[in-house]
Amino acid sequence: MRLGGQLLVVASSPATAKAILKTHDRVFSGRFLPSICYTIPGTLQSYTMRSTSTECSGMFEYANCIVMDLFSSLREVESKGKVRKEKVLMEMMEYLVEKEGEVVKLDDVLKVTVCNIFANVVASRNLLGYEGWGNGQMVKDLVDEIGKMMATPGLVDLFPVLRRVDFWGKRDGKILQRKVMCVWEGILKERRSRNGSSDNGRDFLDVLLENAFPDDHICFVLMV
Numbered sequence: 001m002r003l004g005g006q007l008l009v010v011a012s013s014p015a016t017a018k019a020i021l022k023t024h025d026r027v028f029s030g031r032f033l034p035s036i037c038y039t040i041p042g043t044l045q046s047y048t049m050r051s052t053s054t055e056c057s058g059m060f061e062y063a064n065c066i067v068m069d070l071f072s073s074l075r076e077v078e079s080k081g082k083v084r085k086e087k088v089l090m091e092m093m094e095y096l097v098e099k100e101g102e103v104v105k106l107d108d109v110l111k112v113t114v115c116n117i118f119a120n121v122v123a124s125r126n127l128l129g130y131e132g133w134g135n136g137q138m139v140k141d142l143v144d145e146i147g148k149m150m151a152t153p154g155l156v157d158l159f160p161v162l163r164r165v166d167f168w169g170k171r172d173g174k175i176l177q178r179k180v181m182c183v184w185e186g187i188l189k190e191r192r193s194r195n196g197s198s199d200n201g202r203d204f205l206d207v208l209l210e211n212a213f214p215d216d217h218i219c220f221v222l223m224v
Helices: 014-023 046-052 058-073 075-098 106-123 136-151 160-165 167-194 204-210 215-223
Strands: none
Touching (some): 106 136, 136 167, 167 204, 167 215
């Protein structure tokens, strides 16, 4: 069946699904993303195609190899990442101990913890605070917005003929790009001004900077 311009294959049983994926794994290796994801400036560039590719194309494989090579060569990033994860988890435990006897929204606590684990691995710093310090609320809202955007089909996805006149999608894409840039541009400027690694050792952001990724690509890769 078709959902707008998207072909949907429904398997009658788990065994049928397994057989389909076994023989057509390349065809089904992509993932569906709403059209608005491709209106964000920079998403169609080669280095970000790994995050947004809808199919296992040659460009996807090329970008995938680049990212995998970067990760596999970063022994220091891997070792430091474990320490940073433990640091974030300790911060979460300390916060929960402080809130003993009070009502705590575990959904928000887990969201902050997961985001900070990711941010510490890639950029050696926290992005969110449990008490809303810094630009925490803005980042929380942005994470929620990106999650909803990637899970919600737009009008163009249901009626592809409207793609040529999708001015509202392009507008929303540019607005979202500016929000993502606001989160990371200060961190990027600080890291570039230091001309090197963070105080906590080399991380994934250093690798992106060393490989001359432009700021808009870095922001999108880190956020998606």
